[in-house]
Amino acid sequence: MVRSLYLDIVKIPLGVMAPFVKRNLYSVKIAIYTGSMTRKTDSRSAPVRKAARVAVRTAPRTAAKKPATSSYHHGDLHDALLKAAERILERDGLPGLTLRAVAREAGVSHAAPAHHFGDLTGLVSELAAIGYGRFGAALTAAAAAGRSPAETGLARGRAYVDFARAHPAMYQLMFSAERLDMNNPVLRQAADASFSGLVAAINESRNDAIAENTLTLGQAADIARVWSLVHGFAMLLIDGRLQGILKHLPTGTDATMLLDAMLRSMPMRPGSR
Numbered sequence: 001m002v003r004s005l006y007l008d009i010v011k012i013p014l015g016v017m018a019p020f021v022k023r024n025l026y027s028v029k030i031a032i033y034t035g036s037m038t039r040k041t042d043s044r045s046a047p048v049r050k051a052a053r054v055a056v057r058t059a060p061r062t063a064a065k066k067p068a069t070s071s072y073h074h075g076d077l078h079d080a081l082l083k084a085a086e087r088i089l090e091r092d093g094l095p096g097l098t099l100r101a102v103a104r105e106a107g108v109s110h111a112a113p114a115h116h117f118g119d120l121t122g123l124v125s126e127l128a129a130i131g132y133g134r135f136g137a138a139l140t141a142a143a144a145a146g147r148s149p150a151e152t153g154l155a156r157g158r159a160y161v162d163f164a165r166a167h168p169a170m171y172q173l174m175f176s177a178e179r180l181d182m183n184n185p186v187l188r189q190a191a192d193a194s195f196s197g198l199v200a201a202i203n204e205s206r207n208d209a210i211a212e213n214t215l216t217l218g219q220a221a222d223i224a225r226v227w228s229l230v231h232g233f234a235m236l237l238i239d240g241r242l243q244g245i246l247k248h249l250p251t252g253t254d255a256t257m258l259l260d261a262m263l264r265s266m267p268m269r270p271g272s273r
Contacts, residue, residue, distance in 0.1 A: 077108065078116050081123070082123075082126060084106035085102045085105075085127050086130070093169055098120065121181050124179055125181045126184070127170075129186045131173065132174060132187070132191045133190050133194070134163070135160075135171075136190070136193050136196075138162070138163050139156050139201075140197055142158070143197075143201075149205055149207070150205065150264075152201065153263065154263055156198070156201045157226070157230050157259060160198075160230045160231075160234065161237065161256075164238055165234070165238060174191075198223065198226065202226060226263075229263070229266065230263075237255055
């Protein structure tokens with residue numbers, strides 16, 4: 001078949017074949033020229049490609065960006081969670097205070113509060129300890145130098161109620177026994193320290209030394225009496241339950257003046273047993 005086709009081509013007159021041959025010779029020249037130029041281009045671009053490959057190999061690798069994570073250290077996160085919990089407490093009250101809410105507020109994983117406090121009781125117990133620390137400091141600051149025992153007693157009573165009015169949610173948490181673990185050492189220490197301020201005020205009013213771990217019946221009665229008065233007054237005040245009394249008082253009389261009158265009328269029996 002190939003030989004037959006070859007013979008047929010040979011038999012074609014030269015005049016007919018000439019244009020065909022010229023065209024094919026021209027195509028061959030173009031192909032040869034194109035190949036030559038390609039080799040020259042390749043030879044010129046080879047160093048460039050080699051240099052590019054070397055640059056890629058030697059270029060410093062950029063570390064892949066990692067997702068942003070919390071920069072808190074262990075102690076910082078513990079404090080940050082307590083601050084977040086306090087913000088929620090003041091804003092949403094005790095019902096809004098949950099471990100998930102605290103984690104969202106602090107911008108950390110949901111597991112972080114449980115890791116640091118165990119459970120919600122552990123968290124609110126330490127938060128209440130912060131409240132007791134501030135509360136005790138307020139009572140201590142009220143005992144300014146130069147005041148008489150009676151004046152100091154009044155000042156501490158005012159400081160007690162003023163703290164409750166300024167921080168009602170914290171104050172209510174501090175006395176929410178069902179929500180707190182009173183065996184928590186941090187809470188226990190803070191609560192005892194703040195209570196010592198109340199005992200000191202009674203001691204000054206009675207002019208009677210109160211032992212650290214032992215109370216007489218009279219001493220205990222005076223402490224419980226004063227504590228019941230100021231605590232009950234504070235709770236009634238922040239719950240709005242005293243408005244019915246306050247609105248009927250003479251013009252210019254406020255809650256602080258009412259508290260002072262109550263404390264002044266409270267009997268203290270020095271040395272009573």
